[in-house]
Amino acid sequence: MIRFIAVRILRAAITILAVVTFAFVVLRMSGDPAQVMLGPDTPQESVDAFRRAWGLDQPLWIQYLAYIKSIFTGDFGVSMRDKASALDLVLQRVPATLQLTVPALFLKLMIGIPAGVYAALHRQSFTDRGVILLAVFGFTIPSFVMGLLLVLIFAVILGVLPSGGQDTWMHGILPTLTMSIGGIGILARFSRSAMIEVMGQPYIRTASAKGLKWRDVVWSHALPNAAVPIVTIVGFMVGSLIAGAVVVESIFSWPGIGRLLVVSVSNRDLAVVQCILLIIAAAMVVSNLAVDLLYGWLDPRLRSVASH
Amino acid sequence: MTALIEASDLVRIYQIRRGLFGRPHPVRAVDEISLAVNPGETLGIVGESGSGKSTLGRMLLGIDTAQGGEVRFEGKPMPPLRTPEWRALRAKMQLIYQDPLAALDRRLTIAAQVGEPLEIHKIIPKQHQAARVAELMAAVGLRPDQAEHYPHELSGGQRQRAVIARALAARPKLLVCDEPVSALDVSIQAQVVNMLRDLQAENGIAMVFISHDLKVVRNIADRVAVMYLGRIVEEASSDVIFQSPQHPYTKALVSSVPVPGKRLEGRVILQGEPPNPASRPPGCAFHPRCPLARDICRALVPELRQIGDGRTAACHVVTGETAAIAA
């Protein structure tokens, strides 16, 4: 078990390092930072002075090490637009994003999983067909279309909900809905197929053949086993709590991380983009790690597989 | 007569981890085995599951690499796995698997698969390939119309015939058959074994025939080696070993085979747990189940040594033909 955890943590660390390296490489490939920062008309002496000051005259690998050092000491650079610490700018926006994504995640779990499990237990029924159909619609409609349709219906035609901004809790309804619908579809479909697969297993037949109550078979035999694949998807959703709001925040002018990212990309505010990139990657890696560990707990077989 | 293939002191160790917190500990699947097979000869290898007989077969072919000892084929050492030399050598030695369905590609026709060794080793010109494939299929008793069939359209016995035809395509000098008939119906087993024996005699192929089934081995082998937990415990010619088994384990095995027209007499029933390679008893590995076990058996691993004419056995108690066996 210790070895299993160690391997997972090592892989997570390597992934983070890969993301940092990716950011460094892309940053260096995209152009000379001195030129970018100072503009094309700067005299050569000041460019040289700038390079010396920032260590840009050093060999690339020293720059790389310095870069890694600065990242791990929490120095993500300064936003070119606001002249403020990029990290502070990004952290300021986190609560706003979580205000949308956490309720949305709650909706996804509370509706998606029960709907999928119910459909699986009543296969071929009317409800099953309905759940499948809605699920398919739920995730084939892109979030920006869904968002605009909801705005069209509730804000433009009915006029009952605001179409953008963050002033009252009413403003949060449409973005949260937009974000959850797709996830509900995915979770419902996934839980359904996981559950159907488990229900076909011999141990379920054994359990019901030996006279267990149907309810007990489902609750104590089927659900725990179906949980293993579902956990993966949920882990992914938790990991994207910060990342998942890019499009939706842009539609509803919600001042979260996603909107900041889109604006910074348009302005090519590299320090901010890079900071968001790393924070999102860290969130994903940590939740993936958690899922892996949870997996090991839910399914003992995986532990031995992983340690080979 | 020089041996076609010769193995000396072969060792194969697997690392097995027991439980979650267990540290890896070595399991000696094949433990210092030496043997030789002459051209045209059939060596039967007999043992229970877990005795290491399949691993031994794969090591003879160079598919599993030895951790100790070496295999020499036609006097030359086995080239390393997956090198061009190793691949070229495949034309001379072939493996026949237990499960023919798994050994065949389900998306290619029988004819395409039987002809594959010809293409791989560029043995005959392309335009003669179809004729050679037809010849091979006829030799193993497949109908010409089955050439265009896919593996799942054939019966188990027919699939194994196809696998055998493919193995013979490059005219190998050595066939290793790993339980080739145990997945087949009993009624078909004899047909396939007889066919193998005929093909071997016609083509002068040497064969290593691995099986847990003594009846089958008796039918086909010239010489038999009995394995127990990674070691050979007795080796002798087929007639000798079946008529007068010496090692207590061989005795037990042989006594359990019914002989037509005879009652099962003096049957030795093995006591104790079946062998587990992961927890190998000290001394003679067989001692916990052996009716003759003495103190020395619990302490010292018996060496394989000559007892009598053309027979070797690894037992402290059995000393030779004169030894009185008080069982």
Added chain:
Amino acid sequence: MASIDLSGTLRAPRWYAVFITRLRRNLPFTVGLGILWLFAMVAVAIFADQIRPYNITAMDLTSRLSHPGGSKHLLGTDELGRDVLSRLIQSIRVSLVIAFGATIISAVFGTVLGFAAAQFRGFVEHLVLVLADFQAALPFLIMSLAVLAFFGSSMVLLVCLMGFYGWERYARIARGLAISAGAQGYAASVVQLGATPARVYFRHILPNVASTLIVSMTLTFPEIILMESGLSFLGLGVQPPETSLGNMVGFGREYLTRAPWIMLAPSIVIMLTTLSISIVGDWLRDRLDPTIS
């Protein structure tokens, strides 16, 4: 399908049994519709130049934001008086070309890396797995945004970027299947015949795993369409004067209240296309590979 006999005892009402059998018989009908729609989309993409009534930049200033259904402009016009239908046709072509190109790039790239990992094991395998982890750790939209921020948007970059979408899935599948095929069974037996790795992979393993990879492609294809349209919607994908489906939705959004058709037309095309691929892909999956659910 054992679960059916099992649950048969608890599924009580049978009054809708007739309805279900009818639905089932109708299921291939929806698949047929899906296939028909996809063919239509491909045809539109191929013959875009021939069937487009106007040039996509041709402005008809006398009839700006005109409603759909008019004799001149079937789907209406946008704020500059450009014909929505013509722009839609061009957008379908651009979006499909990007998605096709990217799907193929990512499938080839991922499969080759997966096979390489299976063949060489050791360091190569670890490297591929680390790269796959990396790809899985970074939401693709975020990574694309970062790359576009650093390099600026261009068509070539966009296709290459989309070509990285989902490669790790193919790599994982290809590696897993190749390893299991090599450990026992047909691949091991062909290796044992003396075949070279190239022969083992291309003649034996690839045909055997192709169905699974194709199913994977039917999953990535709509996702790439959504990804590209999402980026274009945010104004960071396909750049004007070129147009794509997401791009049209993005610009149409400004006129949501006054001219919703600008945004609705491409939205409906996106929805129907991804829906069709989803339905056809599911059907294909059942046909090609009953082992994966």
